[in-house]
Amino acid sequence: MSALPRPTAVLCALVAAAALLPTAAPARAATPLVFGACPDSVPKPPAPDRVECGHLTVPLDHRHPSGRRIEIAVSRVPASGTPAERRGILLVNPGGPGGLGLPYAVTKRAKLPASVRRSYDVIGFDPRGVGGSAPVDCGAMGGLFTAPGADPVPAGPRAERAYLASQHRMAADCAAGAGTDALPYLSTEQTAYDMDAIRAALGEPRTGFLGVSYGSYLGAAYAARFPHRVGRMVLDSVVGPWDWYDFDVIQSRALLAARDTFFDWTAAHADRFGLGGDRAAVRRSYLRVRQGLTARPVNGFGPAEFDRAVYRALGRTERWTSLADGLRAYLTDTAVDGLRPAAAFDGPQSRNYEAANRIVKCADGPGPTPHEIVTDPGRIRRLDPQPVLTGLEATTCAYWHHRPDRRTALGGPAAPPVLLVASAHDPVTPIQGARELRELLPGSRLITLENDYSHGVFASRGNACVDSAVAAHLVDGVVPAADVRCAGPGLPAAK
Template identity: 35%
Template sequence: MTIAVAAAAVATATTSGVSQAGTVNAATPVQNIKWGECDKDVGDGLPLPEGMQCGTLKVPLDYQKPQGRTIDIAVSRLPSKNPEKRRGILLINPGGPSPGLGYQAVLVAAKMPQAVLDSYDLIGFDPRGMGRSTPVKCDLTEEQQLFGNIPPYARNTADVAKRAEQSQQIAEQCAASDTAWMLPYVSAKNTARDLDSIRTALGEQKASYLGASWGTYLGAVYATMFPERTDRVVLDSNLGPAGWDYESQRLWSQGVDDRFPDFAKYVAANYREYGLGRTAAQVKAKYLQLAARLDRTPVKGPDVVWDGVLFRLITFAYSYAATQQPALAGVFKALEANQPPPPLPASENAKATAAGADNLISARYYMICNDSHWPTSLQSYQRNVAIDRIRHPLFGAAGANVNPCAYWPKPVEEPVRIGDNGPSNVLMVQNLRDPATPLAGAEQLRKALGDRARMVTADQGGHGVYLLNKNQCANTAATSFLLTGRLPERDYHCSADAAPR
């Protein structure tokens, strides 16, 4: 899942949910998409690929009332330029949950193989409630937007109680906002129905899918609800089978534990530049000392106060990619010298947040809080924070902390239960040391999907596998499946290669 910080009463979807999904879609009026030129800023600073088009699809707000109120879904298309090789459509989602209307620009910039671009029309979209789709908001203040959707590191029970008060206030604002009429209907379940509406509008019998991070949960939901309408499904950097729920949030702590040694090795190997330790163990010890010192005595910068909460959060945010390691090491070095760090390079997600922080952060709460059941007891959060602070001192007291989902209205539909009913057409790719969607969660999803899926793991760190970390073995697995549809006979592992760690 990307982050928004400076870096940023009906049937369940079991077998009955599948038939329900088909019935609902059959009763939904078929809409057409009128294609036109995309706004230039759709690509978040990246050039839009030649021939890319954008349009809008109207879908039911409530799929149980298909003739009722509608909302807009912003859709984009990068058509195949090779009719002889074109297979169909590839629905794409970058995770987050975040807007994905311009995701084609990211994939093309990351050198998606031409054979894949020839085989599919790449179909991007902004999930309901986000971006250029009918947007939602919670009227968040700047302070409420500060750490995005990531709970702050809690040093004690009082910090958890304070965060609980803030979370309850945000939940109440969301329920009272001008867009609260959408609140019960922004969910992965309805977003999957939107995907099937897009497929129908494009006149396709089936749709393939490529999703990353939170997009793996959306893809798993779509493949569960519409198993006979999914063609080839690639899930990259996988959440557990319940999506972004409290248990997956707590797994961030394990993810940071898995990933931090890569950063510590980099810093130790560059001791002359950073002076933070000659071994990875010394770097970790220095990190824990510095975080504790910043808890007591923050460093004031021109625009922000660097306390232990922000330091730990930036460490999490900047562990996504090897290219972020120098910037993070620079933060570490400056704060160790009691100096404010230089400005950090803005991440793609940070740019999106700056442009529409209230919508992005609010829509994420709408989505994830409707998708699962969260604990409601303050004492349970305080207990879990105390446990994880000891078990996972790097980030445990953040991952276990409370968020507004604890105070959310009861969802109108039960979340989808991911299962193994359907064709064997899901390929999962996963890094061993992913801070945001750790291997432990991916293994849970792999078990839930059963014989529907195979999983390819890569001996590398960071968030994102396909096209991002340049592991040739893992990239070849995903590309080959998209082109041939043949799953490996069994799960397998890719060793580290020349990719950055």
């Protein structure tokens, strides 16, 4: 396996990189943001709340503001409280890279504690390259959208050569679709500048921020560039301060542990699912399904689609029942209808997401080598012969047409304390990432939801301990005296 980042060395390098970069000048907008009606893709909040949308023009490269410009789509749900209760703006990001932010202002706000809704104008925005903000298209992406897709776990020289060729084609498709001149600027760093441009256009002195998953990485990048513009910041389900490819490999290991937990849980409900009475028996049932779909895909549903369904299900325990039912349905009558919804992939939004995901990851820092992207899957297979490698998204960066020579700077000592929130057993963003990012944010605190196995915690898991601590920080600026541990829900009931 390629050498994973050593925490001390990486943290020191990131702090040094941040120190060498001058604090970014505050963004200046020529005109304020003008809001009006939103596109149909943005849901309407229940009355009396309202959502409004607008566009902000920003430089493609903020370091050269007189050059090419792009538009950023922005949404706003105004605070519902009195003027005395208002705390400013709360930008929100749902993750990705590639997640739509415009509707997220409405959907996430609906789940926030009432005190937060009363205190903040919730601001959504489609990051550059996504949705309504100069969306990118990578075309066929090396066959990524072909159904059934090629087995995502290359085994043997022939499969490895085909895998490398597909990653090479994906990089070429993105260069052709997005344009090689734009690739360096569709990055997290440039999106952080966009965030500050939104703040300036709204006439606000500080940026409150709630970022989930990739949104935590974006928030940490903003804190590195604009530490004195950071208001109250919450980073949920934290991406660690690693190169993206290293993150993908770490995630693939965490998914193995999560899948074993799923096997144990399914075995504990053997009467319900009929897949076996212990981990080994359930695993055999699981492998029978995957091997059957590899030998004979069902209506375009093969091993790639199966692994995608498993990947999505492992990240949220409320999806485990559907996954177990889907396995049983295939074994009893070769049906894949129960698995197919979790693997739904094609369509304009999915294509934009996948394109933006690769483009941002490859713009954020050095990519792997072709040697690494074929040897690492083999090393992971030595941990488990049949891993889930769906999350290895930065592999295409081995062939990228723009090769950054430095990684994105995150955090820094000048930023105020922030709250980091993590599920103890989240397989999508393993908790070690939150612990390492906290070292780059002095004075910050980590809130851990113990005995939990899902991705996304604050205003998502319904945990009063987490939600009250985060709300106290956002509304009143409370920073806990020490890290907080909240009792989690444990494994789900089998419905």
